[in-house]
Amino acid sequence: MKKLLTIAATLGLLSAASLAVQASPQEDLKEFRAYFAERFPDVPFKEYVNGVYAIDQASREQWEAIEEFPPYELNIDNGKQAFNTPFKNGKTYASCFRNDGISIKQDYPYYDTATGKVVTLEAAINECRSKNGEEPLKWEKGEIADISAYMSYTSRGNKINVIVPGDEGALAAYTRGKNHFYAKRGQLNMSCADCHQWNAGNRIRADLLSPALGQTTHFPVYRSKWGGLGTLHRRYGGCNKQVRAKPYKPQSDEYQALEYFHTYMGNGLAMNGPGARK
Amino acid sequence: MASIKIRAKLSGDVTTVKALIKHPMDTGLVKDKKTGKAIPAHFIQEVTCEHGSNKVLTAMWGGAVSKNPYLSFKFTGAKAGDTVRLSWVDNKGESDSAETQVS
Numbered sequence: 187m188k189k190l191l192t193i194a195a196t197l198g199l200l201s202a203a204s205l206a207v208q209a210s211p212q213e214d215l216k217e218f219r220a221y222f223a224e225r226f227p228d229v230p231f232k233e234y235v236n237g238v239y240a241i242d243q244a245s246r247e248q249w250e251a252i253e254e255f256p257p258y259e260l261n262i263d264n265g266k267q268a269f270n271t272p273f274k275n276g277k278t279y280a281s282c283f284r285n286d287g288i289s290i291k292q293d294y295p296y297y298d299t300a301t302g303k304v305v306t307l308e309a310a311i312n313e314c315r316s317k318n319g320e321e322p323l324k325w326e327k328g329e330i331a332d333i334s335a336y337m338s339y340t341s342r343g344n345k346i347n348v349i350v351p352g353d354e355g356a357l358a359a360y361t362r363g364k365n366h367f368y369a370k371r372g373q374l375n376m377s378c379a380d381c382h383q384w385n386a387g388n389r390i391r392a393d394l395l396s397p398a399l400g401q402t403t404h405f406p407v408y409r410s411k412w413g414g415l416g417t418l419h420r421r422y423g424g425c426n427k428q429v430r431a432k433p434y435k436p437q438s439d440e441y442q443a444l445e446y447f448h449t450y451m452g453n454g455l456a457m458n459g460p461g462a463r464k
Numbered sequence: 465m466a467s468i469k470i471r472a473k474l475s476g477d478v479t480t481v482k483a484l485i486k487h488p489m490d491t492g493l494v495k496d497k498k499t500g501k502a503i504p505a506h507f508i509q510e511v512t513c514e515h516g517s518n519k520v521l522t523a524m525w526g527g528a529v530s531k532n533p534y535l536s537f538k539f540t541g542a543k544a545g546d547t548v549r550l551s552w553v554d555n556k557g558e559s560d561s562a563e564t565q566v567s
Binding site: 255 | 469471482484531532534536
């Protein structure tokens with residue numbers, strides 16, 4: 187009898203312990219913000235949307251000079267035109283989105299409890315095309331980036347509002363994204379966190395590492411390195427390649443989960459896409 | 465005027481002109497991945513800027529200047545409201561120009 191009680195008590199303790207290890211997204215968020223507040227005590231919270239330009243004056247001046255003639259302007263114009271051009275069946279993108287697709291990017295990505303999938307903005311754009319009998323666009327650059335740029339532009343200033351509902355599937359997706367962020371990968375055996383959290387603000391050869399807090403606010407991004415506009419998943423692939431890991435496909439479940447976690451960590455920050463970066 | 469974005473700002477006696485020119489600036493050395501043939505050279509050779517009857521800048525460029533070149537320079541002697549005109553000519557003989565008012 188006593189032995190049975192001891193076993194039951196131990197089992198009870200074990201299950202309670204394993205539950206406690208699973209921190210909630212809200213707790214993760216608090217910890218994340220606290221980490222960066224401590225690492226960069228002079229940077230006000232809302233400035234994180236500017237990445238390295240919030241922590242380095244010299245690069246900020248160069249960036250401000252570039253922003254005088256924003257390199258993504260043409261992309262916004264192309265995106266606006268593409269967005270307003272009707273499909274062959276007469277419908278437009280506006281019919282697929284809330285508020286006609288204007289000023290809504292702060293809701294993305296969201297977890298669709300009906301389908302059990304994370305929905306990113308680019309995925310929603312192509313979903314809209316498929317629903318209306320059009321071919322899907324390529325994921326990383328070109329027209330989809332332009333449309334995303336236009337939709338980001340109309341959402342400028344809106345605070346990120348990614349929701350992780352109490353749903354088991356949503357939490358699992360969030361956790362997959364979180365695990366990707368903290369997992370070591372590639373020949374160089376580095377995680378996203380290695381560069382963008384533990385070493386944010388340090389130099390990597392000639393570049394400065396940007397903080398992961400609010401890192402998604404300015405996407406899609408015109409990168410001087412690309413000489414053009416690219417989506418978030420394009421950058422994820424690039425980052426994986428840089429640590430010599432095989433990149434996942436854009437809009438794969440892996441990157442969608444990562445985007446879910448990554449954007450959630452930027453909740454409360456004002457969107458400033460599309461952006462210009464080195 | 466469709467290829468040039470230009471701004472001119474006056475501070476004291478000095479006018480700073482900043483311009484972004486949309487141009488491929490092909491060197492003629494890059495091969496097209498699909499055809500294997502070199503993309504022919506197409507770059508701006510001369511850039512001039514006029515203020516009234518004065519030519520305040522003449523720039524001789526070559527293939528080494530990057531795509532969509534950004535230009536910034538200063539000159540003195542202009543007043544607010546004066547017109548500044550920037551023009552370019554490339555190796556194919558194409559040209560464009562744009563004007564702006566000094567603010």
